[in-house]
Amino acid sequence: MTVCAIEPPSASGAVGVPEAGCVITADGSYAARLAPAGDCWFAERWTLDGPEPYAVPLPGNQPEEPGTGVQPMGDGRVLVHRPSASRHLFSLLYPTGPGTGELPLGTVECSEPGTRLVLLPPAPGGARAYALASGPRSSSVWLVAGGASGPERLAEVPGRCSGGVWLDGTGRLLALDRELGGRTKTVTVDLERAVVSPLLQIADDSDDRLVLADPDSGLLLISSDAPSPGQERLGWGVLGSTLPVRFPECLRLPDCVVTPFATQPGQVLTPENCAVGLRVDGAFGTWVGTWRPAERRVRHLPAPEGWLAGAGVWTPEGVLRLPYATRATPCGVSHLTAATARGNAGAAEPGRTGGEAEPARPGGEAEWGRTGVPEPGRAGGAASARPAAPCEPRPPAPPGSEAPAPSATWTPAPSVARSAGSAPARPVPLQQAPLGRLVTN
Numbered sequence: 034m035t036v037c038a039i040e041p042p043s044a045s046g047a048v049g050v051p052e053a054g055c056v057i058t059a060d061g062s063y064a065a066r067l068a069p070a071g072d073c074w075f076a077e078r079w080t081l082d083g084p085e086p087y088a089v090p091l092p093g094n095q096p097e098e099p100g101t102g103v104q105p106m107g108d109g110r111v112l113v114h115r116p117s118a119s120r121h122l123f124s125l126l127y128p129t130g131p132g133t134g135e136l137p138l139g140t141v142e143c144s145e146p147g148t149r150l151v152l153l154p155p156a157p158g159g160a161r162a163y164a165l166a167s168g169p170r171s172s173s174v175w176l177v178a179g180g181a182s183g184p185e186r187l188a189e190v191p192g193r194c195s196g197g198v199w200l201d202g203t204g205r206l207l208a209l210d211r212e213l214g215g216r217t218k219t220v221t222v223d224l225e226r227a228v229v230s231p232l233l234q235i236a237d238d239s240d241d242r243l244v245l246a247d248p249d250s251g252l253l254l255i256s257s258d259a260p261s262p263g264q265e266r267l268g269w270g271v272l273g274s275t276l277p278v279r280f281p282e283c284l285r286l287p288d289c290v291v292t293p294f295a296t297q298p299g300q301v302l303t304p305e306n307c308a309v310g311l312r313v314d315g316a317f318g319t320w321v322g323t324w325r326p327a328e329r330r331v332r333h334l335p336a337p338e339g340w341l342a343g344a345g346v347w348t349p350e351g352v353l354r355l356p357y358a359t360r361a362t363p364c365g366v367s368h369l370t371a372a373t374a375r376g377n378a379g380a381a382e383p384g385r386t387g388g389e390a391e392p393a394r395p396g397g398e399a400e401w402g403r404t405g406v407p408e409p410g411r412a413g414g415a416a417s418a419r420p421a422a423p424c425e426p427r428p429p430a431p432p433g434s435e436a437p438a439p440s441a442t443w444t445p446a447p448s449v450a451r452s453a454g455s456a457p458a459r460p461v462p463l464q465q466a467p468l469g470r471l472v473t474n
Contacts, residue, residue, distance in 0.1 A: 054066070054341040054342055054343045054344040055079070055103075055341045055344045055356055056103060056104050056105060056152075056154075056155060056344070057081070057105070057155070057344060057345075057346050057356070058105050058106070058107055058155050058159050059154075059155050059156065059157045059158070059159065059199070060107070060157075060159065061081055061082065061346040061348070061354065062080070062081060062082040062105075062107065062159075063078060063079065063080060063081060063082075063105035063106070063107070063109055063159075064078070064079040064081055064105055064344070064356055065077065065078050065079070065103040065104060065105040065111045065112075066079070066103060066341060067097060067099070067101060067103060068088075068090065068358075070092070070096070073096035073097075074096055074097045074098070074099060074101070075090060075091065075092040075093070075096060075097055076090075076091040076092075076093070076097060076101075076103050076111050076113055076126055077089070077090050077091060078091060078105060078109065078111050078126075078128075079105075079356065079364055080109070081346075081354070081356070081366060086356070086364050086365065086366045087364055088363060088364035089128050091111055091126040091127070091128065091133045092133055093113075093126065093133055093135060094135075097113070097115070098115065098116075100116055101113055101114065101115050101116075102114035102116075102151065102152045104152050104155055104162055105155065105159075106125070106159050106160070106162065106178065106179075107158060107159020107160055108159070108160075109127070110125045110126065110127045110136075111125065111126045111127070112124075112125055112126075112138075112152070112162050112177070112178050113125075113126055114150075114151075114152050114164065114177070116150070119142060119143050119144050119148075120140050120141070120142055120143075121140060121141045121142075121143065121150050121164070122137070122139075122140050123137075123138040123139060123140070123141070123164075123177045123178065123184060124136060124137050124138055125138060125178065138177060138178055138183060138184065139177075139183030139184045140184070141164065141166065141175055141177065141184050143166050143168075145168045145169070146169075147168060147169045148166055148167065148168040148169075149166070149167050150164055150165065150166040150167075150175075151164065151165055151167075152164050152177075153165050153174075153197040153207070154197050154198070154199065156199060156204035157199055157201070157202045157203060157204045157248075158203070158204055160179050161176060161178060161179030161180070161204060162176075162177050162178035162179060163175060163176055163177065163187075163207070163224075164177045164184075165194060165195075165197060165209070167193050167194050167195060168193065169193060170191070170192075170193075171189055171190060171191050171192065171193075172189075172190045172192065172193060172194035172209070172211070173186050173188070173189050173190070174186070174187050174188045174190070174207065174209075174222055174224065175187065176224075187224050187227060188222050188223075188224060188227045188228075188229065189227075190209060190211060190220065190222060190229050191211075191213065191229075192211040192212055192213035193211070193212045193213075194209040194210065194211045194212070194220075195209070195210050195212070196208070196209055196210040196219075196242060196243065196244075197209060198243050198244070198245060198246045199246065199248070200221065200246050200248065200272075201248050202248045202249075204224075205223065205224055205225050206221055206222070206223060206224075207221070207222045207224060208220070208221055208222075208232060208243045208246065209222060210242040210243065216237075216238070216239070216240055217240040217241065217242060218231065218232075218233060218234050218240075218241055219231075219232045219233035219241060219242060219243040220232055233255065235257050235259040235278070236259045239257050239258055239259035239262075240257065240258050240265075241255065241256070241257045241259065242255070242256045242257070243255060243256075244256050244267070244293050245293050245294075245295075245296050245309070246272075246296075247296040247297070247298065247300070247304070247307055249298050249299055249300055249301050249307075250271075250296075250300040250301060250302070250303060250304035250307045251271045251272040251304050252269060252270075252271060252296060252300075252304040252307045252309075252326070253269060253270045253271065253272060254267065254268075254269055254293045254296070254309065255267070255268045255269065255270060255278065256268070257280075260280045266280045266284070266285065267280065267281075267284040267285075267291060267293070268280035268281070268284075269281070269326050271304045279326075281326075281329055283324070283329055283330050283331050284324070284331065286313060286315070286331070288315060288316060289313050289314060289315040290313070290314040290315075291311055291312075291313055291322070292311065292312040292313075292314075292343060293309050293310070293311055293312075294310050294311070294312050294343050294344070294345060295309070295310040295345045295346055295347050295353065296308070296309050296310075296347065297309070297347040297348075297349065297351060298347060298348075298349050299349030300349075304326065305325065305326045305327040306325055306326075306327055307325065307326070308323055308324070308325050308347060308351055308353070309323070309324050309325070310322075310323060310345050310347065310353050311323065311324060311331065312342060312343045313333070318336075319336055319340070319342050320333060320334065320335055320336050321333075321334045321335070321336050321340075321345075321353070321355065321369065322334070323353065323369070334369055336355070337355055337357045337365070337367035338357065338359055339357040339358050339359035339362070339365070340355055340356070340357045340367070341355075341356045341357060341358065344356050351370060352368050352369070352370050353368070353369040353370075354366050354367070354368055355367045355368075355369065
């Protein structure tokens, strides 16, 4: 059996145990987590952009509850979300010499039964933080830190939403997985205009989710049961490209839960070389996988001892930084270097936890169509398309492959400017074209 996880496993359902791992800012400068202190928990900030990582404990006036959410801000403060019945309290914690300062931000009321409010992933820039309140009939996106005066509701989305992926480098376009009418499809929320637009639909009767997106390269990680009805599979596509949406066989790991958690930034116009970090949970424990679309193989590496599982960030140079905490090293970062598409193995940085990659697993790719995702043209111009990167010939589909399914559809969504390093600003290519002639294997 193969399982594809949209959200990493956590211990949030266990009594007295907070969610595992930690949260890292979009630029990788800071991290935050709930740290144990005997039978209690307190917020802890990690500084990751210096010569050596170090932790700053931020205990409040009383211990935190296991269900408290934490998120680092770009200025080093830590946002805490404390749920209490239908009320959700938000504050910013910061160090003040020997103590901890706290700035209350206000509360959000969720009076409708069945409504769940969670913090969304850290937004680019780190100046603002957002939360998603998901109710039985509708969901709301809230600005909970960085606004003018307390929490502010920005957009209302019909249906129950989950997930949360940033599509641009400015924190304006947010992708949410919306459950409506018994099916889950991804929609785009323009937080500046409060406009909701459909984004991803592979088949009418499939559940399609966006797992990760890299604004620099346009690489998308997608989960869908369309190629294998009743079974979630991981796939990849490219915004603004003629490349098809593909579901690689190498991402189907028997009896394992595979969870993408980080993409390599800075790979402008080369999405096929953009490295992806995978958390793999199996019968023998949890380990790290690295994968690039051009390689068509997953490289398996042992996780560092005490890894805050599911947390990590790539550098533009291709180094995967994994935070870990042990009794001997309460604040540590392990560096794993991913091999390039032409490399032989993923290697760990000398002196760090790592190891040699396992041999490549056999398997081909399942493609969705031969028509790609054209980029919208510049103002007043016709749509242009990125050239497809050269790749190896794909093996033919074996006998017994699934029959063609309805064509995939990417529906238009708003676009804003993006930039990556010294590269010229380009529009975020969110206007999509139909994908047809499904071929699977």
